[in-house]
Amino acid sequence: MSAExxxxxxxxxxxxxxxxxxxxxxxxxxxxTYILYAAAGYGLNAAAxxxxxxxxxxxxxxxxxSGERLVTNLMFLFSGWLLAAAVLGRYGRRPHFPVMAITxxxxxxxxxxxxxxxxxxxxxxxSMNAALGVVTLMIxxxxxxxxxxxxxxxxxxxxxxxSVANYVARPLIILAxxxxxxxxxxxxxxxxxxxxxxxxxxxxxxxxxxLMVAIAIDLIEQLRQxxxxxxxxxxxxxxxxxAAATAALRRCQTGxxxxxxxxxxxxxxxxxxxxxxxxxxxDAVIGLFGRHIGAxxxxxxxxxxxxxxxxxxxxxxxxxxxxxxxxxSLRACPWDYWSGMxxxxxAPSVSIGVCAAWPGADLHALxxxxxxxxxxxxxxxxxxxxxxxxxxxxxRALDLIxxxx
Numbered sequence: 001m002s003a004e005x006x007x008x009x010x011x012x013x014x015x016x017x018x019x020x021x022x023x024x025x026x027x028x029x030x031x032x033t034y035i036l037y038a039a040a041g042y043g044l045n046a047a048a049x050x051x052x053x054x055x056x057x058x059x060x061x062x063x064x065x066s067g068e069r070l071v072t073n074l075m076f077l078f079s080g081w082l083l084a085a086a087v088l089g090r091y092g093r094r095p096h097f098p099v100m101a102i103t104x105x106x107x108x109x110x111x112x113x114x115x116x117x118x119x120x121x122x123x124x125x126x127s128m129n130a131a132l133g134v135v136t137l138m139i140x141x142x143x144x145x146x147x148x149x150x151x152x153x154x155x156x157x158x159x160x161x162x163s164v165a166n167y168v169a170r171p172l173i174i175l176a177x178x179x180x181x182x183x184x185x186x187x188x189x190x191x192x193x194x195x196x197x198x199x200x201x202x203x204x205x206x207x208x209x210x211l212m213v214a215i216a217i218d219l220i221e222q223l224r225q226x227x228x229x230x231x232x233x234x235x236x237x238x239x240x241x242x243a244a245a246t247a248a249l250r251r252c253q254t255g256x257x258x259x260x261x262x263x264x265x266x267x268x269x270x271x272x273x274x275x276x277x278x279x280x281x282x283d284a285v286i287g288l289f290g291r292h293i294g295a296x297x298x299x300x301x302x303x304x305x306x307x308x309x310x311x312x313x314x315x316x317x318x319x320x321x322x323x324x325x326x327x328x329s330l331r332a333c334p335w336d337y338w339s340g341m342x343x344x345x346x347a348p349s350v351s352i353g354v355c356a357a358w359p360g361a362d363l364h365a366l367x368x369x370x371x372x373x374x375x376x377x378x379x380x381x382x383x384x385x386x387x388x389x390x391x392x393x394x395x396r397a398l399d400l401i402x403x404x405x
Contacts (some may be wrong), residue, residue, distance in 0.1 A: 008053040014201045015046025018208045034089025041082030048075035080135040107131035129167045136163035230305040233290025241304025245314040260357040261323030263313040264370040268349040268382040270309035320356040327352045327385045351377040355388035
């Protein structure tokens, strides 16, 4: 066998390996459909190269009027759509389906025209590369506004731009330098197809490697998030809360000197709920209150479950009275709305303590003060909000203000 034969095996071989790699990766990440798109895209690309370069060159006689090229070129195009869906899917975006439909129909008509009606290698190549150029350009356009958090995001974007140049600029440069792409008879030996044999695997490998690294980064982020998240409430666990709240408190103190407040909430008589109705009901109460906190919190707030039935929320940029109002909204948890999820006799309530940060305060000191205010709320009869440092007269005045508001 000639060296040319083994060169022809390069693209289908690489495509098959990448397809298998993404397929195995998808088996452990079945929730990420875009990985399956990548496996299918590389597999279809490998099949198209194998049919065009091996099957109809070495194994069987080409079809009349090079009819096999219509099939393989459409396979290349659909492979491009699948890979575009894979890249965009990683960012939660979808291809533009009207563009897909119009481009596919135009490419198919152009291929039929330049194969059967007015045979032209130049027309066929330019129309096919134009279609693939639209596919890769769509990736660039849709990824341009996406926030690129990691270097790998910028590399994926760069590979997409390189793909556009490969499909648009490369054929035009070869056409200008060589004056054509070769005839149908010697097309496989033309300068154009030689460049395809080398540029296509390079871009395919670059895209696959960047996408795989991105998947690995996403997996690491997911594992890190799971390690910091309390599964029952859906909020941060104690370690995750302390790390995030400490960082947020530091930003308030070292940035524009923004105020900050800390809220600690505790479910009343929680042990009694567990003992009377069982731990499954207790878990439901924790989950529902965690959902309520998550729904109430803005992006700048840090919320977590810091104990069995104890929750904490750091409110950057909030003065003490604004924090009290927010705490009252947490206390007014809509338990009746979730009545179908709890036994009829379960009537949870929440006691909450609030404290304000001072210059140089650390999270540990704030938690002690909020705990003291929480103890005051428990001592005063539960199901209420108390501020640190207030006692009977001040508390009654604040209650009067809250009642009238």
